Amino acid sequence: MTPMEMLEAVRDGRLSPEEAERMLRTKPFVDLGFAKVDTHRAIRSGSPEVIYGAGKTPEQSVKIAGTLLDNGAGCAMITRCSPGTWELVHSTFDDAVYHEKANIIVIGRPPEPSPNSSVCVVTAGTSDIPVAEEAAVTAETLGSRVDRIYDGGVAGIHRLLANMEPLSRARAVVAVAGMEGALPSVVGGLVNVPVIAVPTSVGYGASFEGVAALLAMMNSCSSDVSVVNIDNGFGAGYIASMIDRRTAPL
Amino acid sequence: MTPMEMLEAVRDGRLSPEEAERMLRTKPFVDLGFAKVDTHRAIRSGSPEVIYGAGKTPEQSVKIAGTLLDNGAGCAMITRCSPGTWELVHSTFDDAVYHEKANIIVIGRPPEPSPNSSVCVVTAGTSDIPVAEEAAVTAETLGSRVDRIYDGGVAGIHRLLANMEPLSRARAVVAVAGMEGALPSVVGGLVNVPVIAVPTSVGYGASFEGVAALLAMMNSCSSDVSVVNIDNGFGAGYIASMIDRRTAPL
C-alpha cells in the first residue's frame, strides 16, 4: 500500500486515520527488542532475505530468520555466522544448508536462475577464496548462476587471459583481490559490464589489512569498476546478482 | 576478429602468420606517441568514446578525439576539459556541445535513450552539483534519460521523501554527497536498484577533502551501494548508464 493508496483509503472511510497512523508506525517491521525486522520487504521483494550474522548470537540470528520466514519470506540466508549458529539453525529448521567456505547458511529454497544468468567471480590469489565464496554463494542464493576463476592474479596475466570465456559471458563481474588490488583494473579492461571490486585483507605490512587494495580499486583506470568494503563479498555478490537478474539481452 | 578466427584464417592460408602477429601488435590502437588510442573499442562497442581531459593539453584532447571519430566512433566526449579545450574543439568540430556545469564536451550525436531508460542522480547539497552534473551528462551522452534531485541531504529527510517518484522509477541511482556522506545509505534503503555512491570533496576540516564521505559510503549498511573515487561523477554516470541500458522490464 503506497502512501497515496493509504490516503485514498482514509478518505473513502475504508481506513481510519488511527489505523493508518498505526500502520505507518507498526507494520513495516517486527520489533524484537534487539532488532527491528523488516517483514514488509520480505513480502514485497520476493527475494531471499539476508541476516548479517556477525555480532549476533545464534539465538538472535535464528529468531530473526524465524520472524522472516513466518512473515512470508520463502528463503533466508545468514552471512558471517558466529560460532554455534549452524548447530542451532540445523536443529531448528529442516531445509537449511551450510556453505562452509563462504560461512553462509541458507534456509529454504533459493530461486532458480534464469537461462542466461551469469555472474563471474574472479580472485587474484588462493587466500582470497573465502571472500569470493561469500560473493558467489550470495549471488547463487539470490538467483544467479556463477562462474568462478580463482588465482588469476595479474602477475601471471596469461592465467586470466586463458579464462576469457566465462568472463565474456558474464553480465556482472565480482573481482576479489588483496595486496596491490590490481585485478579489477585488468578485468575491467577485458569486459564490458559492471565490475564490482572487493578488496580483501589478504597481505601483510603496507597492505594495511586491505587498505592498499581498497585505494588501488578506488583509483581504477577502468571506468566500469565500483568498489565495496574490504572483505565485503556479500555486498559484491548482492549487487552483481541484482544487475545480472535484470539484464536484458542486448 | 577473435583469436580463434584469426588462427583459423592463418591455417586456411587467408592470413600469413606475419600479418597475424602484426595485427596483434598494431591494430587494436593507434599510437599517437603520448597516447595509445583504442580504436577497436570504438568500432566494437558502438558507444560514445570517452577522453579524460585532465592533464591533457587541448591539442592532445582534440587529436585523440579526431582519431576516434576518424576510426568510426559516432560520438566522443571529453571530460574534465583543461582550460582552452572548448575553444579549440569548437573551432575544430562542427557538432560539438559544451556542458559547462559538468565541464564535459560532447562531439557528435549521442544515442537516443530507450523508452524506459531512467537514471536518477541525487545530491546532498548545493555544492555537490558539479560532480552530479558530470554524472548526469555522462549518463545522458551514453544514452540514458536522467532525473536530477539536488540538495536532498539527510538532515532534512522530508526533502528526499518528497521526491520518491523519480527515485522509485530509476533503474540505477547515483548518490552524490560530501561532508558525512550519509545520503547513499538512506537512498539505498529507499530503492531496490544498484546505487553508485560518489563522495565529493565538499566540506572542510575533518572531511579531509572527501575522505570522510568516502569512508562512510564504503561502510554503508545498505547492501546495494558500491562506491567510486572522490568527485568521480563520470565513473558513476558511466556505470549507472551501463546498468540502465541493459535493464529488462521485471
Place this chain on the structure above:
Amino acid sequence: MTPMEMLEAVRDGRLSPEEAERMLRTKPFVDLGFAKVDTHRAIRSGSPEVIYGAGKTPEQSVKIAGTLLDNGAGCAMITRCSPGTWELVHSTFDDAVYHEKANIIVIGRPPEPSPNSSVCVVTAGTSDIPVAEEAAVTAETLGSRVDRIYDGGVAGIHRLLANMEPLSRARAVVAVAGMEGALPSVVGGLVNVPVIAVPTSVGYGASFEGVAALLAMMNSCSSDVSVVNIDNGFGAGYIASMIDRRTAPL
C-alpha cells in the same frame, strides 16, 4: 570556600596563612598514591561520582569508591569495570547494582529524575547496544529518565520515523552508530535539541574501528550535533543528562 572567602578568613584572623596554604594543597583531593580522589567535587556537586574502571584493579576501584562515599558522595558509579570488580564490590558494599549490558556498577541510590526529564538514546544497529546502554545507564544514574530506540538505522528510515514520539519529547538525544555513522545527521534533522553523537567500533574493513563513523559525525550537516570519542557511551550519557536536568520548559 571560594578563594575570596578564604582570603577574607585569613584577613579576619579566622584562618592562618599556613592553614590556608595547606588547604589549597591538601583539601581538594585525597591522595591514594595511585590516584588523587577529588572529594570536594563530591560534596560540592551533589551528583553521583564516577570512577573510570578500565585499567584499574578491582581493589583500586573499590578503594576509590570507598573514599568518595566516606567523603560525602551519596552515590558512586564504576564504568568499564575490569573483570572481578563486581565480585569485590558486591562483597564490600550492600547497596550496589550491576548493569551488565552497560558494564556499570552503581553503589548507593541515584537521584530521582524530575517529571519532565527525558533523554533519548538511539542506535543504528543491534551491535551498538552495549555502548548505548553505557550512555543510558549513565544518564539514569545521574538522574534522567531515558527512552531507548535500538536498531533504528538509516537504511530503513521508516524504523526511525515510526519512533518519533520519544524523539520529539527528548531534551537531549544520544545517537549511537558504527559503520557509516549516518544516524546522528538524520536524527539531528528530526529533532530540535542537542544531539550527542557516539561513534562505535562496530564494523569491519574500512570502518577502521570506528574512525569512519567518527569522521562522518564530525562532518554532520545537522547543526545540533557534537561528538564524543569512539565507544564513549559514558561521556554522551553524562553530557545528555547534564543538559536534560537543567532544561527549563520552553
Place this chain on the structure above:
Amino acid sequence: MTPMEMLEAVRDGRLSPEEAERMLRTKPFVDLGFAKVDTHRAIRSGSPEVIYGAGKTPEQSVKIAGTLLDNGAGCAMITRCSPGTWELVHSTFDDAVYHEKANIIVIGRPPEPSPNSSVCVVTAGTSDIPVAEEAAVTAETLGSRVDRIYDGGVAGIHRLLANMEPLSRARAVVAVAGMEGALPSVVGGLVNVPVIAVPTSVGYGASFEGVAALLAMMNSCSSDVSVVNIDNGFGAGYIASMIDRRTAPL
C-alpha cells in the same frame, strides 16, 4: 500540522488526499533548483535561520535569504560569506549587519537574550579569534549573551584562572584551540556545564591543520566535553546557545 492532524483532516473531509499528498511533497520547502529551502522550519521554530555561505554565490545566498524572510523568518544569518556577498546583501536588504571578524551577515533583528543568558567563548591563542568570533556572533544572533576570554592558553594557566568569573557564570562554554588542543580539558575541569570544543586549523607541521587538536579534544579526560568539526565555530555557537536558552535556574 502534524501527520496525525493531517490524517484527521483528510478523514473529516477538510483536506483532500490529493492536497495532503501535495503538502507532503511541496510544502516543507521551496525548491530553488540549486537548493531546497526549508521554510517550515522558519515558521515553526521562530529562530533566526542560517545559510551556510561557503560554496554559494552571493546571488544564491541572497536568494535563499529572501525566500526565508518572505516565508516568515524574522531574522536570517549567512555564515562563511563568499566574497561579494556583503555588497549584494547590503544593497538588497535595509537591516543587514556585517560582523567582519566572524565573517557573518545578519539580516533582520535577532531576538533579545534572556536575563540570565550566558555563553562563554574561550580561546587558547590570538590566531583562534576568527573561529571564536564565528561562535560568539552565532550565539548572540540566536539570542544568547556572550563573554569572550581570548588568549587564555594552558601554557600560562594563570591567564585562565584569572578569568574564572565569566566561566563560572556560563551555562555553556565554547572552548576554541588549535595546536595541542588542551584548553577544553582544562576548562572542562573548571566548570560544571557542557563544554563544546572547537579544534582550529591554527598551527603547523604535526598539527595537520587541526587534526592534532581534534584528536586531543576527542580524548579529553573531562567528561563534559563534546567536539565539533575543525574551525566549526558556527556549530559550537549554535549548540551552546541552544543549551543556554533552555537552561533553567538550578
Place this chain on the structure above:
Amino acid sequence: MTPMEMLEAVRDGRLSPEEAERMLRTKPFVDLGFAKVDTHRAIRSGSPEVIYGAGKTPEQSVKIAGTLLDNGAGCAMITRCSPGTWELVHSTFDDAVYHEKANIIVIGRPPEPSPNSSVCVVTAGTSDIPVAEEAAVTAETLGSRVDRIYDGGVAGIHRLLANMEPLSRARAVVAVAGMEGALPSVVGGLVNVPVIAVPTSVGYGASFEGVAALLAMMNSCSSDVSVVNIDNGFGAGYIASMIDRRTAPL
C-alpha cells in the same frame, strides 16, 4: 686512543698499519653474532650500560650484560625484560635488583646522586604509572634523585598546582600522559627547565594507541617541551637524567 693518537703511533713505529687497521675494525665492540656489544662506551663513559630487553631472549640479555660487566662496566640495566629474564639474571648475578613496576633489572651498584640532583616525573593518570616508573627507575639508576607526582591530570588542575614544590625544584621534568596528552603543555608553563614529554598508549578509540597524545605534545605551545616515542619512559628518563647530572647551580 683517538684517530690522531693512532696515526702518531703508526708513524712512530709503535703500531703497525695492519694492527691499526685491525683495531679500527675489531676493538670498539665485541661481536656476539646476534649483537655487537659496545664495550668501549662502557669504559669511556663510566655510566651504567643499558640493554633493551624487548625482543631478546633471557639468554641473549644475560650474555650481553655479562660481556659489558666483564669489559669494565660497573653497572648494567635491562629494560623491557622479556619473561624469564629476571629468573635467569637472578641466578647468574649476585647483585641484581628487579624493579617490577618499571620492568627494569639493575645489575651492580648505580652511582650515587649528587646533592642537588632533581628529576620530577609527573603523570596525568593512574594508568600512566608503568611508563612513568620506567622513566623514574632509569633516571635513578643513572644517578639522579627522582620525585614522583602521579595522577596530576589537567582536568583537575588543582591536583597539579598543589604539587608545585617538587616541580619547581626539578632540573628536568618528565611529563607522562595518554589520552589528550595535555599535561606537558601545562607543566611546561609552570616550570623553567626542559620538559621531556612521553605520550602513552593509555586511552581508547580516537587515542589511536598514543597517537593523539603524541600529536598534542608535538604541538605544545610551551617552548621547553620535546617529545620521545609513545611509552618510551626509558628515553625520557635517560635524557632527563643526562640534563640533571650536568646542571650547574644558576
Place this chain on the structure above:
Amino acid sequence: MTPMEMLEAVRDGRLSPEEAERMLRTKPFVDLGFAKVDTHRAIRSGSPEVIYGAGKTPEQSVKIAGTLLDNGAGCAMITRCSPGTWELVHSTFDDAVYHEKANIIVIGRPPEPSPNSSVCVVTAGTSDIPVAEEAAVTAETLGSRVDRIYDGGVAGIHRLLANMEPLSRARAVVAVAGMEGALPSVVGGLVNVPVIAVPTSVGYGASFEGVAALLAMMNSCSSDVSVVNIDNGFGAGYIASMIDRRTAPL
C-alpha cells in the same frame, strides 16, 4: 614456444589452430582448483621455484611443490611456512631442508653460486635477524653467496665502518631495519651497487609496525636505494640475487 613460433607451426600445418588455442589456454599452468601453478616458468627459467606458504595449508604447499617438481623444476622453496608444513614436507620429499630462522623450506638442490657472486645482508639490530635470514636464505637458494652483517645500526656507526670489506665486495646489498630505518641511507652512501631496503615491523609506538622505517627508506637521500614491503625479506633476497647473478666484472 613463442607466439611467433606457434603461429609458424600453425601455418606449416604442424599445429592445428584448435591445438594452438588449447595450448594458449591450458599449457602455461596446471590448475589445482585453489591455485594455478605456473609450470612453464619452471621449465623456462631453470631457477628454483617459490611457493608463498602464508595462508596455505601444508597440504596445499606440498601439492604445489610436487606439481612444480613433476613438471621439471629442479628445486622448490616454500617461504613463510605455516605450522605443520615442515613435518609434511619432510615425510613427503627426501631432499628437503628446513631453514628455521628464515622459516624457509628448500626441496631439491639449489644451484651453485658463481665464483664472484656476492650479496651482503645487513641489519640494524638483533630483532631484524629473522627478516634478514629470509633474504639471505632466498638469495642462497637462488644461487648467490651471502655475507651477513647483523646489528650494524647507525647509532653506533663504527660497527658498520668496521665491516666495510664484505660491503665493498657485494654486487647487491640488502639493508634490513625497523624503528627509524636509517640504515639503507648510510649503507647506500658507502657502496656503489643497488641497495634493496627492507623495513621491518620491529619497534613500538610511533614505528607503526614498520611504517616509520618504510617512509624513511622511501625518502632515502641515497640514490641507489629501492624499497620492498615491510618484513619482505624474500623479495629483497630475490631481487638482490637476480642482480648478483647477472653482474659482469666491471
Place this chain on the structure above:
Amino acid sequence: MTPMEMLEAVRDGRLSPEEAERMLRTKPFVDLGFAKVDTHRAIRSGSPEVIYGAGKTPEQSVKIAGTLLDNGAGCAMITRCSPGTWELVHSTFDDAVYHEKANIIVIGRPPEPSPNSSVCVVTAGTSDIPVAEEAAVTAETLGSRVDRIYDGGVAGIHRLLANMEPLSRARAVVAVAGMEGALPSVVGGLVNVPVIAVPTSVGYGASFEGVAALLAMMNSCSSDVSVVNIDNGFGAGYIASMIDRRTAPL
C-alpha cells in the same frame, strides 16, 4: 611574590584581601585584547622574551614587543615574522636587528654567552638551512655560542665524521633533517649530550611534508634524542640553549 608571601602579607595587614585577589587576577599579564602578555615572566626570568610572529599583524607584534620592553624585558625577539614586520619594527625601535635567513627580529641586546657555552646545529642538507638558522639565532639570542655544520647528511657519512670537533665540544646538539630524518640517530651515536631533533618539511612524495622525518626521529635508536615539531627550529634552539646555559663542567 609567591603565593605564600602574598598570604603572609594579607595576614600581616600589609595587603588587603581585595588587593591580593586583584593581583592574582590582573598582575601576571597585560591584556591587550587580542593577547594577554606575560610581563611577570619577563621580569622574573631575565631572559629575552619571545613573540611568535606567525598569524600576527606587524602592529600586533610591535605592540606586544613594546609592552614587554616597557615592563622590564631587556631584549625581545620576534620569530616567523609576517611580511612588513621588519619595516614596522625598524621604524619603531632603534636597536633592532633582522636575521633574514632565520626570519627572526631581535630588539635590544641579547646576553653574552658564557665562556664554555656551546650549542652545535647540524643539518642534513642545504634546504634545511632556514630551519637550522631559526634554531641557531634563537640559541644565540638567548645567550649561547653556536657552531653550524650544514649539509652533513648521512648518505655521505664522511662529511659528518670530518666535523667531529664542534660536535664533541657541544653541550647540546640540534639536528635538523627532512626526507628520511636519519641524521639525529647518527649524531646521537657520536655525542654524549642531549640531541634535539627537528624534522623539516623538506622532501617530496612520501616525505609527507616532514612526517617521514618526524616518525624516523621519534623512533631513533639513540637514547639521547628527543623531538620537536616539524620545522620548529625555534623550539629546538630554545631547549638546546636552556640546557647549554645550565651545564656545569663535568
Place this chain on the structure above:
Amino acid sequence: MTPMEMLEAVRDGRLSPEEAERMLRTKPFVDLGFAKVDTHRAIRSGSPEVIYGAGKTPEQSVKIAGTLLDNGAGCAMITRCSPGTWELVHSTFDDAVYHEKANIIVIGRPPEPSPNSSVCVVTAGTSDIPVAEEAAVTAETLGSRVDRIYDGGVAGIHRLLANMEPLSRARAVVAVAGMEGALPSVVGGLVNVPVIAVPTSVGYGASFEGVAALLAMMNSCSSDVSVVNIDNGFGAGYIASMIDRRTAPL
C-alpha cells in the same frame, strides 16, 4: 687512496700523520658553505655527477656543477631544475643540453652506452610521461640505452602485450604509474629482470597524490618489483642504469 693504502703511506714515511688526518678531514669534499660537494666520488666513479636542483637557486646549482667539473667530473647533470637555472647554465657552460620534458640539464658529454645496454621505461598513462622522462634521461646520461613505452596502462592490457619486444630485451625496467599503480605488477609478471616501480602523483581524490599507487607497488605480487619515492623518476633511472651497465650476457 684506500684507508689501508693511506696507513701504509704513513708507515713508510711517504705521508705524515698530520697530512693523513687532514686528508681524512678535508679532501673528500669541497665545502661551499651551503653545500659540501663530494669531489672524490667524481674522480673515483668516473660517472656523471648529479645535482638535485630542487630548492637550490640557479647560482647554487651552477656553483656546485662548476666545482664538480673543476675537480675532474667529465659530465654533470642537474635534476628538477628550479626556474632560471637553464638560462644561467646556458650562459656559463658551452656544452650544456636541456631536456625539457624531464627538466634535466646535462653539462658535458655523457658516456656511450655499451652494445647490449637496454633499459625499458613504461608508463601507465599520458600524464606519467614527465616522471618517465626524468628516469629515461637519467639512465641515458649515465650510459644506458633506453626504450620508452608510454600509455601502456593495464585497463587496455593489449597495448602492453603489443610491446613485448623492448620489454623482453631490457636488462632493467622502470614502470611508472599513478592512480591504482597496477602496472609494475603486470610488467613484473611479463619480464625476468628487476623492475623499479615509480608511483606518480597523477590522479585525484583517493589517489592521495600518489599514496594509492605507492601502496599498490609496495604490495606487488611480482617478486622482482622494488619501489622508489613518489615521482622519483631520477632514482628509478639511476638504479635501472646501474643494473643495466653491470649486467653480463646470460
